[in-house]
Amino acid sequence: MSVEVCWYLPGRILYSPGSLLKEDIAQRNALVLEMIETEGQPPMVHSLIDHTNRYTAEDLQARPRQASYYVSLSQDEVRQRLIGHPLLGWVLSINTPTSALKMAGAVMSQQSNYRWRSFDSLDAALDFLQQIDMTLPDLRSIRGR
Numbered sequence: 096m097s098v099e100v101c102w103y104l105p106g107r108i109l110y111s112p113g114s115l116l117k118e119d120i121a122q123r124n125a126l127v128l129e130m131i132e133t134e135g136q137p138p139m140v141h142s143l144i145d146h147t148n149r150y151t152a153e154d155l156q157a158r159p160r161q162a163s164y165y166v167s168l169s170q171d172e173v174r175q176r177l178i179g180h181p182l183l184g185w186v187l188s189i190n191t192p193t194s195a196l197k198m199a200g201a202v203m204s205q206q207s208n209y210r211w212r213s214f215d216s217l218d219a220a221l222d223f224l225q226q227i228d229m230t231l232p233d234l235r236s237i238r239g240r
Contacts, residue, residue, distance in 0.1 A: 098111070098114065098119050098122040098123050098126060099111060099112060100123060100126040100127055100130060102130075102134070103143060103237070104231070104232070104234070104237060105134070106134055106135060106136035106140070107135075107136055107139075107140060107141065107231060108140070108141045108142075108143060108224070108231075109127055109130060109131075109140060109141070109142045109143065110142075110143045110145065111123050111126075111127070111142070111143070111144055111145070112144075112145055112146075112149055113144045113145055113146030113149050113188070113189075113190075113191075113192070114149070115150065115154065115155075115192065115193070115196065121171055121173065121174070123144075124171065124173050124174045124177050125173045127142055127177060128173060128176055128177040128180065131177075131180055131182050131183065132180070135182040136182075137182060138182075138184075138228075138230055139182060139183070139184030139185075139228060139230075140182045140183060140184055141184040141185045141186070141187065141224055141228070142183075142184075142185070142186045142187070143187050143189060143217070143220055144186065144187070144188050144189065145189040145190070145217060146188065146189060146190045146191055146192050147189060147190045147216075147217070149192070150192055155192060155193060175207075178207050178209040183209065184210065184228065185210040185211070185212065185223075185224065185227065185228075186200075186204075186209065186210065186211045186212075187211075187212055187213075187214055187220040187223065187224070188200055188211070188212070188213045188214070189213075189214050189215075189216065189217050189219075189220050190214075190215060190216070191213040197213050200213060201213075217238075218238065221234045221238060
């Protein structure tokens with residue numbers, strides 16, 4: 096898969112399609128870090144990772160079901176720089192497709208002390224951001240892009 100990251104709200108909220116491949120996740124982390132460092136705006140830059148309608152049943156069957164497959168990413172140097180970046184806000188996973196990926200996200204966020212949550216829809220994730228970060232503009236005006 097080709098990895099894409101774009102601004103949902105310039106300087107404040109990043110958006111990227113999800114992936115189950117470690118290589119794609121590592122590449123996405125590098126792109127997110129670069130974008131935060133070059134265009135991110137205080138106080139925080141949040142990241143939306145949208146897994147909605149990204150996988151076939153065969154894709155899901157072919158991926159490891161163990162959280163350890165994804166937790167191994169926690170030792171990646173770029174990821175360590177990303178989660179330690181002072182502008183990194185919440186990382187929100189939308190329609191996280193496997194329990195292994197949900198478990199890995201929860202475990203890694205607790206071990207590394209960064210903010211990660213999983214949501215069933217983009218609207219739910221945006222509602223959460225709107226409530227938690229009072230510095231964001233009204234996100235209803237940019238929904239549905």
